[in-house]
Structure formats: C-alpha cells, structure tokens
Amino acid sequence: MLQEVKVPEVAENVTEGKVVSILVSVGDEIERDQSLLELETEKAVVAIPAPFAGVVHEIKVGEGDTVAVGDVIVVLETDAKAPRAAAAEREAGEAAGRPEPQEAPEPAEEPEPEPEAPEPQEEPVPPEEPEPAAAPRAREPEPEAAAPASPSVRRLARELGADIHGITGSGPTGRITAQDVRDHVKRIVRSAEREVAPAWSEGAELPDFSRWGPTRTEHLSRVREITAEVMTRAWTTIPQVTQRDRADITDLEKFRRSHDRRLAEGAAGLSLTAVLLKVCATALRTFPRFNSSLDVRRKSLIYKEYVDIGVAVDTDRGLLVPVVRGVDGKGIAELSAELAALAAAARNKQIQPQQMEGGNFSISNLGGVGGTGFDPIVYPPQVAILGVSRAATEAVHRDGRFEPRLLLPLALSYDHRVIDGADGARFLRWICAALEQPWLLVMKGSTP
Numbered sequence: 001m002l003q004e005v006k007v008p009e010v011a012e013n014v015t016e017g018k019v020v021s022i023l024v025s026v027g028d029e030i031e032r033d034q035s036l037l038e039l040e041t042e043k044a045v046v047a048i049p050a051p052f053a054g055v056v057h058e059i060k061v062g063e064g065d066t067v068a069v070g071d072v073i074v075v076l077e078t079d080a081k082a083p084r085a086a087a088a089e090r091e092a093g094e095a096a097g098r099p100e101p102q103e104a105p106e107p108a109e110e111p112e113p114e115p116e117a118p119e120p121q122e123e124p125v126p127p128e129e130p131e132p133a134a135a136p137r138a139r140e141p142e143p144e145a146a147a148p149a150s151p152s153v154r155r156l157a158r159e160l161g162a163d164i165h166g167i168t169g170s171g172p173t174g175r176i177t178a179q180d181v182r183d184h185v186k187r188i189v190r191s192a193e194r195e196v197a198p199a200w201s202e203g204a205e206l207p208d209f210s211r212w213g214p215t216r217t218e219h220l221s222r223v224r225e226i227t228a229e230v231m232t233r234a235w236t237t238i239p240q241v242t243q244r245d246r247a248d249i250t251d252l253e254k255f256r257r258s259h260d261r262r263l264a265e266g267a268a269g270l271s272l273t274a275v276l277l278k279v280c281a282t283a284l285r286t287f288p289r290f291n292s293s294l295d296v297r298r299k300s301l302i303y304k305e306y307v308d309i310g311v312a313v314d315t316d317r318g319l320l321v322p323v324v325r326g327v328d329g330k331g332i333a334e335l336s337a338e339l340a341a342l343a344a345a346a347r348n349k350q351i352q353p354q355q356m357e358g359g360n361f362s363i364s365n366l367g368g369v370g371g372t373g374f375d376p377i378v379y380p381p382q383v384a385i386l387g388v389s390r391a392a393t394e395a396v397h398r399d400g401r402f403e404p405r406l407l408l409p410l411a412l413s414y415d416h417r418v419i420d421g422a423d424g425a426r427f428l429r430w431i432c433a434a435l436e437q438p439w440l441l442v443m444k445g446s447t448p
Contacts, residue, residue: 002057004170005036005074007067010046010353016068017041018222019061024074028056036074039067040222044320044353054078070183149176157181162188223318234380239416242375243424247432249391250406255438273311273365273388274336279434280386281307281327284361287427291360293381294418301418310359310379311339313346314369320346321379323359367391373409383418386431387411408435 007017017039024036035047054076061073147154147164156178157164167184169176209215220228234240252275259270284291284307292301307328310321322342324335345351364376365388376387389409396405412428419427 001078003052003054003076003078004072005048005051005076006170007039007048007069007071007073009069010039010041010048014041014069014353016066017046019063019065019067019073020045020222022059022061022063023047024056024059026056026059030054030056030076037061041353044351044356045349046353048073050074050076052076052078068187070187147176148174153178153181160185221317223320227318230379231377234377238378238380240378240413241416241419241421241424243412243414243421243428244373245410245412245425245428245432246407247410247435248396248405249408249435252435252438253391253406269336270333271336271339272367273363274332274339275435275438276363276365276386276388276431277309277311277324277327277335277339278330278332279431280309280361280363282434283427283430284309285328286430287423289419289423290384290414290427292383292418293360294383294415304360306360308358308360310356310362310382311342312362312364313343315347317349320351320356321359321362322346322351322355323357361385363388367408373411375411376413378413378415384412384414384424384427387413 010017019037020040021038022036023038024030024034030036030050030053032051032053033049036050037048038045039048056074057077058075059073060075061067061071067073147167148169149157149164153176154164157167160181162181162185164176164181167176167180168174170180171177249272253272256270256272256275288303289301291307292303295302306326308323308325309327310323313320313322322345324338324342327335330338342351342355345355359379359382361382362376362379362385364385366374367388367390369390371389372392373389374387376385378385387410389411391406391408393404393406395402396407397403398405410428410432412424412431414424
C-alpha cells in the first residue's frame with residue numbers, strides 16, 4: 001500500500017522550510033521514525049522522521065526546494081510483509097500464473113444465406129394527426145458528487161467556511177478527515193497573512209554590476225530570508241525608540257573574575273551575559289509592562305506571568321536567538337551553564353525550533369565583537385530588547401577626583417505604542433544601578 005509522508009508542523013508559526021539534505025533513496029527500506037530529510041526552518045535545521053516503516057517508493061522533493069506544512073515529500077510502500085519480499089512474491093506469482101499464448105482458431109466458413117421470400121405488403125395506414133408538442137422543460141442541473149467525508153467532517157468544513165470539494169483527503173481511498181479540513185484552513189490563513197505582511201523582497205531592480213567588474217551571486221540561506229522578512233515587518237510596523245545609558249561595572253567585573261578563579265576546571269565560567277539575564281529578569285518583574293505583548297486586533301496588552309528571555313547567538317548561518325526559560329527562578333551560575341549549552345547547540349545546528357520560541361524579552365551582546373554602541377530592533381511580539389556593547393575604561397570623577405572606571409554601554413529599544421519614554425529611562429537606569437551594585441542581585445524585585 002502506498003502511503004504519503006507530508007511535512008508535519010515542526011513548531012508553532014513555522015509554515016515552510018527549505019530542504020537542505022535528503023537522507024534516503026528510492027528503494028531504501030526504512031524503519032519507523034528514521035530520518036527522511038533535513039529541513040531548514042526559520043531558525044533551525046530539523047530532521048523529518050518517517051511516520052511508519054516501509055520502502056521508499058518515490059521522493060517528491062529535491063535539495064534546495066521550499067516546502068510548506070502539509071506538502072508531500074516522500075511516498076512509502078507499506079505492505080504488511082517485508083516490502084521487497086512481497087514485491088518479489090507478487091512478481092513470481094504473476095509469472096507462474098500467466099497462461100501460455102494460444103493460436104486463435106480459424107473461423108469456420110459460414111454457409112451462404114438462402115434468398116428469402118418477399119413478405120406480403122400490408123395496406124398503407126393513414127398517418128395519425130400529430131399531437132401538439134409539449135413546452136420544453138429546462139434541463140435540471142446534475143447533482144454534484146458528494147464529497148468523500150462523514151457528515152461530521154462536512155459540518156466542520158461548513159463551520160470553518162471551507163469548500164469541502166477543494167480538500168484533498170488523506171484517509172483510506174482518499175476519504176477526507178477532520179484534520180484534513182483543519183490543515184486546509186490553516187494553509188489558507190497563512191497564505192493570506194503572507195500576502196498582507198510587508199514584502200521585503202519587493203525592491204527596486206538592481207543595475208547590472210558586471211558592467212564595472214566581476215561579480216558573484218550567492219543565494220540567501222533560509223535563516224537569512226526569515227531574518228529579512230521579520231526585521232522588515234518589525235521596522236515597518238513598530239514605532240521604535242532607543243534609550244541609551246552606561247553602567248559602571250568595575251566592582252561587578254572584579255566579582256566575576258574572582259568567581260571564575262574559584263570554579264573547578266571544566267565548569268562553565270560566570271559570563272556577563274548570565275549576569276545580565278538575572279538583572280533583566282528582576283527588572284521585568286519590577287516593570288511588568290516590559291514583559292507584555294500588544295494585541296492590536298483586540299486592543300489589549302497580554303502580561304506574562306513567567307520570565308523567558310532570548311539571547312542572540314552569532315552562528316555561521318546567521319543570528320539565532322535561543323530562549324532561556326524561567327530565568328527569574330535560576331541562579332547566575334546555573335544560567336551561565338545553560339546559556340553556554342544553548343549557544344553551542346545553536347552553532348552546531350543542534351538547536352530545536354521549540355528552544356527559540358516564546359521569548360518575552362531579548363538581549364543582544366556584541367561586546368565580544370567590539371563597537372561603542374548600536375540600536376537593536378525589537379523582535380515581535382516582544383516589546384523591548386537590550387543591546388550591549390564592549391565595556392571600556394574611562395576616567396570618572398568620583399568623590400572629588402578622577403578614577404579609572406569600567407563603563408558598559410547599553411541601548412534599550414522598545415515599542416513606543418506600549419512603553420513611554422519615561423518608563424524606558426526608568427527601566428534602563430534600574431538595570432544600570434543593579435549592575436553597579438551587585439549585592440542587589442540577590443534581592444529579587446528590589447528597586448536599586
């Protein structure tokens with residue numbers, strides 16, 4: 001029996017992906033849950049497993065193809081017996097039961113027909129008067145064939161406004177299931193959303209640069225395509241403001257370095273980003289509006305009672321943002337170890353889509369690269385993001401004299417529809433004060 005394998009929903013809001021590698025060939029015997037191909041989605045590469053065992057009958061896609069959720073990627077032969085053995089038995093049976101061709105018998109000569117006697121002719125009957133013709137009736141339309149679905153499934157399609165006759169069934173003999181109806185409606189909705197969203201790819205036609213010198217074209221990776229789309233939508237739909245400040249982290253850096261020297265060999269170091277995670281988690285509890293999302297359609301704010309923070313990681317495929325869960329309930333050392341593991345998974349292409357979903361706030365730390373400052377872009381549906389640049393030692397006037405102090409540049413970008421300038425300044429100053437007085441880190445919810 002031939003069974004189609006379709007692209008599953010690998011993560012929420014992921015509607016399509018690019019095939020980066022095909023792991024099987026036609027004729028391969030595969031087991032249930034064996035990986036068929038690798039699909040690059042918005043922020044991760046995921047393996048698509050086989051939902052059942054069988055033999056690969058047909059591969060519907062090629063490397064580099066873009067496929068959507070619900071598209072058929074592979075067709076498997078799933079007989080009860082071992083598929084190849086069953087096929088061999090069928091061929092042997094057909095060969096054994098096939099009859100030998102026989103010569104067709106020659107047709108017997110038919111005798112010539114004897115001449116028939118002429119039949120006596122009857123008297124001609126006068127024709128009857130023709131009856132008046134009835135008025136022609138309009139042709140009734142032929143009834144449309146009933147869709148192969150149960151009454152409950154047809155009712156579901158009517159409730160969702162879907163045309164049952166335009167849905168392809170995945171059940172036995174093409175029967176339409178309730179899941180087929182839901183998947184059909186999801187595809188329509190997602191297609192409409194893509195049409196409404198700003199098209200980042202619609203730009204001015206570029207000149208022929210080869211007129212002035214040699215050129216080289218490289219297609220964007222799927223991660224870069226999605227980044228371009230999301231950033232275009234964020235920049236064109238969110239009125240953003242960026243607030244800047246600097247934190248004196250001289251004492252904090254001394255504490256961090258002394259803690260690193262006390263750690264056992266092989267343990268994760270105490271990173272500045274881990275400290276920022278803890279500080280921002282406490283700030284989000286103190287300023288709950290920064291831990292919300294704007295529901296434009298319902299004209300309301302959704303406040304989150306949990307604190308999940310995304311941290312930008314630089315990889316060879318582009319910028320990925322793993323999410324650290326429950327930051328407010330973890331210690332700095334634990335956060336540092338978890339962050340190191342997530343960053344390694346992102347760089348090694350082992351991060352899963354679920355590990356990059358649901359963040360309430362983001363941190364982008366470019367201090368390791370350099371620079372004196374930058375303006376990060378808010379990542380929807382979040383309402384704020386913190387940008388961190390490289391700390392530098394400067395002369396600071398304290399207690400009547402100048403001292404060398406280590407200053408950390410910070411930039412807070414926020415959605416001005418949700419957050420006012422004064423609130424943005426208070427939030428960023430709170431973070432600076434917490435970094436300047438490390439002992440306040442253990443006082444959750446306390447305002448410096």
